[in-house]
Amino acid sequence: MCSDSVLVMEIKSGNKKALGKLVERYKTSAYRLALGLVGNRDDAHDISQEAFLRVYKSAGTFDQSKPFLPWFYAIIANLSRTWLTRRSRTENRMVELDDVSFLLVDESNPEKNMEYRETISRLQSALLELPFEDREIIMLQHFRGLSYNEIAELLDIPRGTVMSRLYYARKKLARLMSDKS
């Protein structure tokens, strides 16, 4: 299997099949990362596709000595920020209720999960009200299950900063959730 860097180099020379391989490898991750940032499935789908188009257009700027994922994540985060800025300019930031349902209760224990639905609904609203950087760190640790080292590499920040950002993000999230209860 080709490494990510090799695929990006092939993309740089215009190889669309290489882009296809990269898409197969990362389409789900790209969608979920974007979903965690923008909280809307349709937007997350569009952002993930736009991110791959950016990879195709900007493959020449990719530094082969560095890993692919942080570079790709920066593209997704950048697009998500732009998306949110545009959305806040054009419409109410809180989207329609149907669109907000980007989180689902794990269905492994349906009976017990009934009591969680209300809590999950509050969690969704609270997440959408968090500042971008806080939502980002919560998404990476809580929903993507990344270790601190992985988050540090992805965001290009020290491990200690991951810890402090998580502390303050969790405090804000807990406060927002209790405000809604």
Place this chain on the structure above:
Amino acid sequence: MSNEIRKLLAGYVDGELTESEQAKVEKALRENAELRAELEEFQKLKEITGRTTYADLPDEVWESYWESLYKKLERGIGWIFFSIGAIILLGFGLFLCFKGLFTDPNTPLLIKIGVSGLTLGVVILFVSFLRERLFAYKHNRYKRVKK
């Protein structure tokens, strides 16, 4: 409560601390009720988020994902060629138009002055627009991707 302990509390909840860091947090937890309340709050959050998953897209969307992406890619390339061609043709057309207008001795001076003013105005507006976009790009605090 120090910022250091607060920071470590996040790592404690996620099991990301070294033994000595963990001992430091546990000592602080024994001594500080506020910290214990925060720990409980964070553990509750972890429990709630641990019971959720992201809503996935329907299968048919995933099946057509590459196809729709490929169409967008082709369209993008098409637009680039279209734009290049349009700029060349428009530029050449304008050049011929101006050349004919200014070299023709029968063209009234007023028309020549009017066309010159119009052209100069368009050029100034275009440069001003470009400069504004460049300024916005340079001062974009969210700029994280090199293009």
